[in-house]
Amino acid sequence: MKNAEELRDELAQTFAQLKVGAIKPSEAAELANLAGKMIASAKVQVEYFALRKESPRIEWLESSND
Numbered sequence: 413m414k415n416a417e418e419l420r421d422e423l424a425q426t427f428a429q430l431k432v433g434a435i436k437p438s439e440a441a442e443l444a445n446l447a448g449k450m451i452a453s454a455k456v457q458v459e460y461f462a463l464r465k466e467s468p469r470i471e472w473l474e475s476s477n478d
Contacts, residue, residue, distance in 0.1 A: 416454070417475045419447055 413419050423444070430440040454472055461468055 415472050415474055415476060416451075419450060423447055 413422060426435065426440050426443050429435045430437065454470065457470060458473075461470075
């Protein structure tokens, strides 16, 4: 996935699949875990730049509409 917006869309699809029983709860949990790691990684990047008083462009956090 190219950005956080796509990650949200993918998680919404995973949730819908879980609701109808198309995937196992363990699969959904693992996808959610990986998504959390992606978000945590982006958070570290944002915090690093904030400490350096920089405001670079982080493409993964931008929507595809930008």
